[in-house]
Amino acid sequence: xxxxxxxxxxxxxxxxxxxxxxxxxxxxxxxxxxxxxxxxxxxxxxxxxxxxxxxxxxxxxxxxxxxxxxxxxxxxxxxx
Amino acid sequence: xxxxxxxxxxxxxxxxxxxxxxxxxxxxxxxxxxxxxxxxxxxxxxxxxxxxxxxxxxxxxxxxxxxxxxxxxxxxxxxxxxxxxxxxxxxxxxxxxxxxxxxxxxxxxxxxxxxxxxxxxxxxxxxxxxxxxxxxxxxxxxxxxxxxxxxxxxxxxxxxxxxxxxxxxxxxxxxxxxxxxxxxxxxxxxxxxxxxxxxxxxxxxxxxxxxxxxxxxxxxxxxxxxxxxxxxxxxxxxxxxxxxxxxxxxxxxxxxxxxxxxxxxxxxxxxxxxxxxxxxxxxxxxxxxxxxxxxxxxxxxxxxxxxxxxxxxxxxxxxxxxxxxxxxxxxxxxxxxxxxxxxxxxxxxxxxxxxxxxxxxxxxxxxxxxxxxxxxxxxxxxxxxxxxxxxxxxxxxxxxxxxxxxxxxxxxx
Numbered sequence: 001x002x003x004x005x006x007x008x009x010x011x012x013x014x015x016x017x018x019x020x021x022x023x024x025x026x027x028x029x030x031x032x033x034x035x036x037x038x039x040x041x042x043x044x045x046x047x048x049x050x051x052x053x054x055x056x057x058x059x060x061x062x063x064x065x066x067x068x069x070x071x072x073x074x075x076x077x078x079x080x
Numbered sequence: 081x082x083x084x085x086x087x088x089x090x091x092x093x094x095x096x097x098x099x100x101x102x103x104x105x106x107x108x109x110x111x112x113x114x115x116x117x118x119x120x121x122x123x124x125x126x127x128x129x130x131x132x133x134x135x136x137x138x139x140x141x142x143x144x145x146x147x148x149x150x151x152x153x154x155x156x157x158x159x160x161x162x163x164x165x166x167x168x169x170x171x172x173x174x175x176x177x178x179x180x181x182x183x184x185x186x187x188x189x190x191x192x193x194x195x196x197x198x199x200x201x202x203x204x205x206x207x208x209x210x211x212x213x214x215x216x217x218x219x220x221x222x223x224x225x226x227x228x229x230x231x232x233x234x235x236x237x238x239x240x241x242x243x244x245x246x247x248x249x250x251x252x253x254x255x256x257x258x259x260x261x262x263x264x265x266x267x268x269x270x271x272x273x274x275x276x277x278x279x280x281x282x283x284x285x286x287x288x289x290x291x292x293x294x295x296x297x298x299x300x301x302x303x304x305x306x307x308x309x310x311x312x313x314x315x316x317x318x319x320x321x322x323x324x325x326x327x328x329x330x331x332x333x334x335x336x337x338x339x340x341x342x343x344x345x346x347x348x349x350x351x352x353x354x355x356x357x358x359x360x361x362x363x364x365x366x367x368x369x370x371x372x373x374x375x376x377x378x379x380x381x382x383x384x385x386x387x388x389x390x391x392x393x394x395x396x397x398x399x400x401x402x403x404x405x406x407x408x409x410x411x412x413x414x415x416x417x418x419x420x421x422x423x424x425x426x427x428x429x430x431x432x433x434x435x436x437x438x439x440x441x442x443x444x445x446x447x448x449x450x451x452x453x454x455x456x457x458x459x460x461x462x463x464x465x466x467x468x469x470x471x472x473x474x475x476x477x478x479x480x481x482x483x484x485x486x487x488x489x490x491x492x493x
Binding site: 019039040043044047 | 143144145148149208210211212
């Protein structure tokens with residue numbers, strides 16, 4: 001899966017879970033401050049990402065991501 | 081002198097109407113909201129009908145974020161609360177929010193979400209429960225969401241007494257206003273029981289009508305051919321306000337809530353006391369609480385579920401209370417049109433009673449065709465009746481032997 005494809009999927013999940021239009025999900029937007037993700041939302045999003053990419057995301061990794069790009073990079077590093 | 085409580089706002093989501101105007105018109109014109117179940121597959125069940133609020137779109141009332149993060153029972157309750165608040169024209173900015181509370185009834189809480197999460201956990205593993213599962217399922221979620229949405233800082237709780245939950249809530253709201261703890265209370269009942277497992281559980285109790293061939297004729301309280309109730313969803317929410325507070329701001333007043341009685345049959349979790357002794361006692365205590373005489377009562381909005389046991393026992397109870405005058409008092413069951421919405425029923429019926437008192441128009445018991453020798457009162461069959469209504473009793477009897485009667489009166493303020 002290439003980066004563009006990952007980014008597209010990540011943005012779609014974020015838009016859906018955070019009730020935003022996809023054009024609002026800038027690759028450098030901060031998940032919490034700019035996009036309004038709270039701690040519950042982050043867990044729901046982690047579940048969606050696990051299902052979409054077939055990976056496991058431990059709780060301690062959820063707090064590490066800051067911007068949208070961090071999520072894309074995290075997934076790229078764990079998918080072939 | 082005792083502080084008095086009046087109804088200054090109404091909101092409703094019911095199978096036969098969303099919003100007061102549509103709902104009242106349906107009740108007066110005998111329009112049923114019962115239909116084949118479309119929300120889910122009924123599979124092998126021999127009950128296939130329900131009262132579904134099919135016209136209700138939560139996104140018309142609530143932000144998408146709230147809709148996504150709460151159960152359907154919260155959608156119903158919060159939407160009805162918003163309608164009621166708007167109807168009351170209460171200016172929250174000008175109010176002391178610590179004197180405004182939320183006291184609602186819900187028998188079951190967020191069951192749809194609960195069931196979905198159990199299914200998800202079975203499929204994906206126990207570590208995949210939604211992080212908001214607990215606050216979505218808890219029965220007080222609806223009161224919490226309403227308090228948070230409007231910033232109401234007084235009492236905030238939910239009463240759960242099955243089919244009498246909504247009436248208990250209205251009665252307790254009355255007490256909070258009388259005592260001076262609150263000036264305004266958002267009250268009523270909410271229920272969203274139309275989920276696959278819950279529907280199956282009610283079917284297993286053998287209390288539901290199997291008249292699948294004629295859904296709109298299935299709920300037939302007091303009729304000889306009644307065969308059980310029709311499970312329904314909905315919400316009936318009222319803004320209950322201290323009289324002087326309402327008068328001071330020229331609020332619209334529908335009716336006064338003037339009496340509340342609550343007791344127990346201490347008998348059986350499901351089966352009512354056969355001779356209606358407890359139901360008679362609770363009606364008497366509500367009339368006494370209102371400071372009224374029995375001859376003041378012009379109409380009874382019956383619990384009238386359409387089960388053999390309830391309708392017979394309730395009829396006996398009314399005769400015990402009123403003697404020969406029982407035959408002269410109009411008694412109707414609006415569950416004939418709405419179905420039985422469990423914890424919402426008392427709230428929705430409080431809305432009906434407020435409108436009955438305001439408009440001097442008694443909604444009918446529809447589907448009344450066959451006389452039952454055990455049920456021989458004036459059930460306002462099939463046609464609404466225009467008659468002066470000064471005082472009303474609303475009955476609600478819950479599983480768990482839990483009874484409530486409320487009295488609604490015309491104000492003349």
